[in-house]
Amino acid sequence: MQLINSEWTITEEEVARKAFDIAYKREISSLIDSVRYKASNLAEIDDMWRLHDFLSVKRHEVDGRYDYHLPMLVFVFAGLVKDGWLNLSELEGLNTDKIAKIAALACM
Amino acid sequence: MQLINSEWTITEEEVARKAFDIAYKREISSLIDSVRYKASNLAEIDDMWRLHDFLSVKRHEVDGRYDYHLPMLVFVFAGLVKDGWLNLSELEGLNTDKIAKIAALACM
DSSP: OOOSSOOOOHHHHHHHHHHHHHHHHHHHHHHHHHHHHHHHTOOSHHHHHHHHHHHHHHHHHHHHHOOOOGGGHHHHHHHHHHTTSSOGGGGBTBOHHHHHHHHHHHTO | OOOSSOOOOHHHHHHHHHHHHHHHHHHHHHHHHHHHHHHHTOOSHHHHHHHHHHHHHHHHHHHHHOOOOGGGHHHHHHHHHHTTSSOGGGGBTBOHHHHHHHHHHHTO
C-alpha cells in the first residue's frame, strides 16, 4: 500500500486545496468560538492558566496539522476526517485509491 | 542603603501580607478583564495567537512577581508601586526606612 509520493492530477490538487482550506476554516472557527466561551467564563487565575495551556496545545496541533505538502496529504486528510474537521464526501474528485487510503487511515 | 535582610516586625509582616494580597487580587482581576475583552474581539487566527503570546508573557510576569519572601519584599513592593498595582499609602505601617526605599526603587 503506497501512501506517499503518489501522483496528483491537477483536478485532484484543486480538490485537495479546497478541502484543506475548508477544514482549516472550520477548525479555526470552532477554536475561536471555544476560546471566546472559555474566556467569557473566566472566574479565577487558574481558569486563565488553563486557557493558556489550551491555547498552547491547540497552537501546536494547528501548526503541525496544516502543513500543505502533496506527498503527505493522505495522512493530513486522514487526521482531519478522524477528528471531524472534514467529511470524506468533501474529498470527492480524488481517485478511489486515495479515498480508500484516507478512509482506512482515519479509522486507525 | 541596606535593601535586603531587614528585620520585619509582626505588625509589618501583617501590613506586608495584606498589601501583597491586595496587589495580587488587583492585578489578576485586571488581567482577567483584559483576557475577556481580547477574547470577545477575536476575529481571526492571528488574534488568537496574539492572545496566547499575551498570556505567556503575563503568566511569566505574575509567576515571577508574586513570590512572597520577606527579604525580597522591598523589591517586590517597589515593582508593584511602579506598575500601579499598589499605592504607597497601602504600605502604611511599615517603618519609614522601608517606605523610603520602596518609593526610591519605584522611581528607577
